Amino acid sequence: MDVAVWAAVRRRPVRFLVSGWPWRVWALLLSGAVQGVLALLMLVVGLVLGVALSVLGVGLVVLAGTAVVGVPVGVVERWRLRLVEPVRLADPHRTVARQWLRTRLRERATWRELGYVAVQSTVFAAVGLAFAALLGCSLLLLAAPVFIWAVQPDTVMLIPGRPVSGPLDGLAASALGLLGLVVAGYSGALVAGAQVRLARLLLTVRDEDLGAQVVELTRSRARLADAFEAERRRIERDLHDGAQQQLVALGMTLGLAELELRGQDGPAAELVARARGEARLALDQLRTLVRGIHPQVLTDHGLPAAVAELALRHPVPVLVELDLPRRLPGPVESAAYFTVTEALTNAAKHSDADEIAVHGLLDGDTLVLSVTDNGRGGADPATGAGLQGLADRVAILRGRLTVTSPTGGPTRLRLEVPCSGS
Known part of the structure; x- marks a missing residue:
C-alpha cells in the first residue's frame, strides 16, 4: 500500500x-x-x-x-x-x-x-x-x-x-x-x-497476530462447547436424581394413601386417585424432557443406536444408514442427534412426507450426516428457531449446517462437523 x-x-x-x-x-x-x-x-x-x-x-x-x-x-x-x-x-x-x-x-x-x-x-x-x-x-x-x-x-x-x-x-x-x-x-x-x-x-x-487470535478463538470456542456440555449434564443429573425421584416417591405415597382409603365412601379416595394419576403423568413428561435433553441410549450406545430409537418412535417410516466405525466425541454426537431430531420433527409436522432417509458416515475425520424427506419442500430455516439454534451449536464445533428445500421437495438437511476436537 x-x-x-x-x-x-x-x-x-x-x-x-x-x-x-x-x-x-x-x-x-x-x-x-x-x-x-x-x-x-x-x-x-x-x-x-x-x-x-x-x-x-x-x-x-x-x-x-x-x-x-x-x-x-x-x-x-x-x-x-x-x-x-x-x-x-x-x-x-x-x-x-x-x-x-x-x-x-x-x-x-x-x-x-x-x-x-x-x-x-x-x-x-x-x-x-x-x-x-x-x-x-x-x-x-x-x-x-x-x-x-x-x-x-x-x-x-x-x-x-x-x-x-x-x-x-x-x-x-x-x-x-x-x-x-x-x-x-x-x-x-x-x-x-x-x-x-x-x-x-x-x-x-500482522499475520501472526491474526493467527494468535484465531488460536485463542478456537480455544475459547472449545471451552464454550465443554461448558455447554457440562451444564447440560448437570441439569440432566439434577432432574434425574432430584425432581424425578421426588415424583416417584410422591406417586408411591399417593398409592399407599389410595390403599388406605379403599372401601371408604367420600371424595377423598377419588381426589387421591386423581392426584396419583397426575403425578404419574408429570413423571412421564419429566422423563420425556430428560430424554430430550440427552437420551441415555446416546450416552450408553452412541449415535447409531440413538437415531435407530428415534426412527422406531417416529410416525413416518425412517430409513437409517449410519456407517460409523467408532464412537464420536460427545459434543459431536449430541449435535448430530439433535439435528436428526429437529429434522424428523419438522418433517412430521410440515412436509407431508411418507418416507425419510438418514445417512451418515465419516469422511476422513469429519462426520457427514444428511436427513432427506420426500415431502412438499419449501422449508425456510430462517423462520424457525430450532434450526437456527442447531446452526449456532454446530458453529461452536467448527461445523456447518445447510438446508435445501425447493418448492415441491425434497427437503435435505446436511451436517458436516469435524471430530478432531478443538
Missing part, C-alpha cells in the same frame, strides 16, 4: 508546497520530537530505576511497566499519523478484562511497539528537532526585510562586518529562507512517509 504523503508529492510536486500537506508534515515531525523526548525520558528513568531496585525485587515490576510503555505511545502514534495517512492503523492488541499487564507482555505487538518507541524517541525525535531548527532559521530569514525595517539598518549585519542599508538588502536572506522552507517541505514529506512505513510494520496488526 502506498503512503498518502508520498503519493501527494508524486502527483503534483509544485502544488504540494502550497497545499496543506507541508503544515501537516511539520506538525507530525515537531509533535513527534516532543513526544520522542518524553518517551526517551520514560524509558531511561524506567530502566535506571528497574536496575537499581532489582535487588529489592520491586525492580522487576518497574521493568515490566517500562516494557509496556510502547502500548500507550502506540495509541498516540496511530492517532498522530492520521495527519499524513488517512487510512487508520488497526490496534494489534486484543481486548482483555483482567491480567492486562501479563497479557500485554505475552503479545508480540507489545515488543514491536517498544521497538518503535526506541526508534521514534531517538532517530525521529532527533530529526524532528533538526526540522524545528531548520524551520526556525528559514522563517527568520524569510522575515529579514520586515526585521530590518523594524530596527535601525546600521545595527543589522546579515554578513559579518557589513551593515545593511535598508530592507531591500534582506531580500537575499528571504530567498534563502524560502529555499529552506521548500527543502523542509519535501524532506519532511520523505521522513513522514518513512515513519508511516515503520508504523505499518510495527504498530498495526
Whole structure:
C-alpha cells in the first residue's frame, strides 16, 4: 500500500508546497520530537530505576511497566499519523478484562511497539528537532526585510562586518529562507512517509497476530462447547436424581394413601386417585424432557443406536444408514442427534412426507450426516428457531449446517462437523 504523503508529492510536486500537506508534515515531525523526548525520558528513568531496585525485587515490576510503555505511545502514534495517512492503523492488541499487564507482555505487538518507541524517541525525535531548527532559521530569514525595517539598518549585519542599508538588502536572506522552507517541505514529506512505513510494520496488526487470535478463538470456542456440555449434564443429573425421584416417591405415597382409603365412601379416595394419576403423568413428561435433553441410549450406545430409537418412535417410516466405525466425541454426537431430531420433527409436522432417509458416515475425520424427506419442500430455516439454534451449536464445533428445500421437495438437511476436537 502506498503512503498518502508520498503519493501527494508524486502527483503534483509544485502544488504540494502550497497545499496543506507541508503544515501537516511539520506538525507530525515537531509533535513527534516532543513526544520522542518524553518517551526517551520514560524509558531511561524506567530502566535506571528497574536496575537499581532489582535487588529489592520491586525492580522487576518497574521493568515490566517500562516494557509496556510502547502500548500507550502506540495509541498516540496511530492517532498522530492520521495527519499524513488517512487510512487508520488497526490496534494489534486484543481486548482483555483482567491480567492486562501479563497479557500485554505475552503479545508480540507489545515488543514491536517498544521497538518503535526506541526508534521514534531517538532517530525521529532527533530529526524532528533538526526540522524545528531548520524551520526556525528559514522563517527568520524569510522575515529579514520586515526585521530590518523594524530596527535601525546600521545595527543589522546579515554578513559579518557589513551593515545593511535598508530592507531591500534582506531580500537575499528571504530567498534563502524560502529555499529552506521548500527543502523542509519535501524532506519532511520523505521522513513522514518513512515513519508511516515503520508504523505499518510495527504498530498495526500482522499475520501472526491474526493467527494468535484465531488460536485463542478456537480455544475459547472449545471451552464454550465443554461448558455447554457440562451444564447440560448437570441439569440432566439434577432432574434425574432430584425432581424425578421426588415424583416417584410422591406417586408411591399417593398409592399407599389410595390403599388406605379403599372401601371408604367420600371424595377423598377419588381426589387421591386423581392426584396419583397426575403425578404419574408429570413423571412421564419429566422423563420425556430428560430424554430430550440427552437420551441415555446416546450416552450408553452412541449415535447409531440413538437415531435407530428415534426412527422406531417416529410416525413416518425412517430409513437409517449410519456407517460409523467408532464412537464420536460427545459434543459431536449430541449435535448430530439433535439435528436428526429437529429434522424428523419438522418433517412430521410440515412436509407431508411418507418416507425419510438418514445417512451418515465419516469422511476422513469429519462426520457427514444428511436427513432427506420426500415431502412438499419449501422449508425456510430462517423462520424457525430450532434450526437456527442447531446452526449456532454446530458453529461452536467448527461445523456447518445447510438446508435445501425447493418448492415441491425434497427437503435435505446436511451436517458436516469435524471430530478432531478443538
